[in-house]
Amino acid sequence: MAFERVGVVGLGTMGAGIAEVFARAGLRVIGVEADAEALARGRGHLERSTGRAVDRGRLGEAEREEILRRVTLTTSRDDLSEADLVVEAIPEILDAKVSLFEDLDRICKPQAVLATNTSSLSVTAVAAATGRPGRVVGMHFFNPAPVMRLVEVVGTVVTEPGVLDEIAGLARRLGKTPVAVGDRAGFVVNRLLLPYLNHAAMLLENGVAARDDIEAAMTLGAGLPMGPFALLDLIGLDTAYEVMCVLFDETRDRRHAPAPLLRELVTAGLLGRKSGRGFHGEPPVRRESERAAVITYRVEGEGAGAVAERLAQAGFKTSDDPDVVLRLADRPVVEHAVRLPRPDVMVGVHLVGERVAEVAATALTSPGAVAAARDLMKVIGRTPVPCRDRAGFVVDALLYPYLNDAVRMVEAGYASIGEVDAAMRLGCGYPAGPIETLEMIGLDRVRDGLRALYTEYREPSYAPAPLLDHLVTAGLTSFPRP
Template identity: 70%
Template sequence: MAQTFETVGVVGLGTMGAGIAEVFARSGRRVIGVEADDVALERGRGHLERSTGRAVAKGKLTEDAQREILGRVTLTTSRADLADADLVIEAIPEIMEFKRVLFADLDRVCKPSAVLATNTSSLSVTAIAAGTSRPGRVIGMHFFNPAPVMKLVEVIHTVVTDDGLADDIAALARSLGKTPITAGDRAGFVVNRLLLGYLNHACVLLEAGVAGRDDIDAAMKLGVGLPMGPFTLLDLIGLDTSYEVCEVLFRETRDRRHAPAPVLRELVTAGLLGRKTGRGFYSYGEVAPATPEARQAASVSTVGIVGGGPEAATLATAVERAGFKPVVAESADLTPVGDADVVLALSDRPVVELAVRLPHPERLAGLHLVGDGVAEVASTVLTSPETTAAVHDLVQILDRTPVMCGDRAEFVVNALLYAYLNDAVRMLESGYASAGDIDTGMRLGCGYPAGPLEMLDAIGLEAVRDGLRALYAEYREPAFAPVPLLDQLVTAGVRSIREYAG
């Protein structure tokens, strides 16, 4: 029979811990909140009162319901008060030594049947459990901030977790109105392992000069439909937090994809941690500059388009409607576009090899259309500044947002997206999380429009596999090599990784 966990202890009443305490109190359970001293305890009380007070102000709670919720929470500075708790969750800072000391003390204080849970977002649950006499009763229960609002809970089991305990904790999460996903004990679990690899990769592209901060953010927000761009999100999370999670991931994987980008280290060392310090990748509190109006590309009359198929035909129609003369050429014969004022090579791969075949190579730029609203503009080493500016303006005239980038494999969107999808396949292949849990984790934990394996199926396994091969050929980065499972599925003609995974 599943455990009911009627009395729950929460150690650490910062924003996250107080939120967890509120979630349990809302479910009708008795909660014992523990802090280190009276000052911290009053701060925790304030978190609880303000959070529930906001719910009252929004009409989501009555004042009577608020009083009932707060009445179920007992606040104390004594861990001895946790002696009869059925479950204790810690929400203290992400420092392993602090957590090990705390769990050793909880192991001494709590009854033998009590479950000890950590809310860590990335540290080893196994290492925490090893310092207790009950490693089978220690588990990860990772809530997302703000806990009263976010629906996702990651349930982390170890190789020594008691049989059935992960299922009991998942059932508990569902009783709280949450959606649990279950994963093995790997650094970063599901969400942070996938998210931080992607965010760190964006920093690497920025440092390499592939594209600018604003262009990368626009590409992923407007082109892929993510809630925000990677640098906006890094500033929101906190660059110090992001840096530490990357360090944890790198220590376990030794994968260069997880080694914190130097620019991240530099900003953290300088104390520029994002929104909480007023400056990170962006500066906050400053008036944003006015967005310049699109110029009319006055120097352009004829627009050459290199590429075939429906995309080239659609682009040619749009160019003509905008008042320019389109000339289309297949890549095998570039003669028709030789004298065009600008030449757009439809591609997501480097286009400099096309440029050198033109009488005016400085007039060619790569163009990759992303969704309905973004166009990546890739300038080669031969592209003139005048051409780059003209294509930028032309893209705006065509009602798309231009993303300016270098002539590198997969440009920006696919370079970031395909590597992230490859990480998700690697996670699935390792067997420590299911396809459904991986997708659910990224949708609910990050607000993504679809999970990574859903995205992979929508784009096509072969297209992603081939894009990863191009990335690997360009960068020689082992993490970009297609995961064997992806390669094998494409070879076998499998079209849906989710159907394969069941």
């Protein structure tokens, strides 16, 4: 069907952005809010967003006025009676969404499509509340909607043939990239992103590494646009907590249970940017660390020669009885430390990318050795990330389970390799999708890293996905594509 008149119910930041996207594409939009005060806030969102676009040279003033004229604002849902499509963008409360869709089903013409912008709730449950379950879909935009290019188009087991294609076509008309998926909690992006963020909170809570060190590891080391805690603050800790609860309710996977630290911050009202404080908001606690005045060293492990050469060029000297032994590894190094006459001088060093060095202290490592290793990494131009001597340290511990989840998603046929990669690039601004990232790192290396994580934590979801294991066993270095 041709979508020319579209309704948007809920004009918060997200809903107003969706209304703007439709109006920019030339559609007539009916924006609905609960009362006059909320309607005025919605109008303000629209005016500010389009005004910023004018200021940045992305819209002309005349074009902006035309966009605003296409949007009719009202407090009456009955004004949606002739809409071809209605998109719901109210808060993530299932009972509220079900009640709204029951009302929309009564008001809207029989051929109209009803869409929910939910990020994680069951589209099937919403559809079942109507007399037209085959014409109820998920249409999940990303914030800010006028900028983000991804739209997850979600179908259910009762969606009528052709409806998803029509909605995907509309998304393309809006200048978006649609990814069509089934009705699973979190869809693609949140199902991959939120467990990673939750895992970062667990590493912080368990003292594996400090907040700012984890942030540096994932931005400077893994190349992500934001660290996990900055992203949690941007999303809203309450929103992240709710999504994790939905994921856990569906999967019963322990990794999807919200981290206690996340629950504690939400209960305290520390919700991130929206409240002014979350994981960030106060200056970090400055840790007084011992400085190494004179450092002698020895480097062991794969790649030791290059590191030793750079340190020698900087004037540092090797010794048979060094202040610090740098063990280059991507696995815990305590088993190597216990073989030394002085196990307290060994520090694990994992070089990540071109800018980061994870500095892993064992249970035996002295503070002086940690300080020496940290300072030596700075000498060779690396940002040191102090952490405990645990499988995966920081980057691999966070990155590899995320990649494994993506493989499982592809293996199950829930989404294709191209869809999963596009979803994470466009929905999160990642430089590469998870399958692309996995192939760049190396399938065998990720498989072996997951095995190490599983050996240490005995977490079933850390076991390599069978597809990944089979590809490595077959000697392949990339995923087969049609």
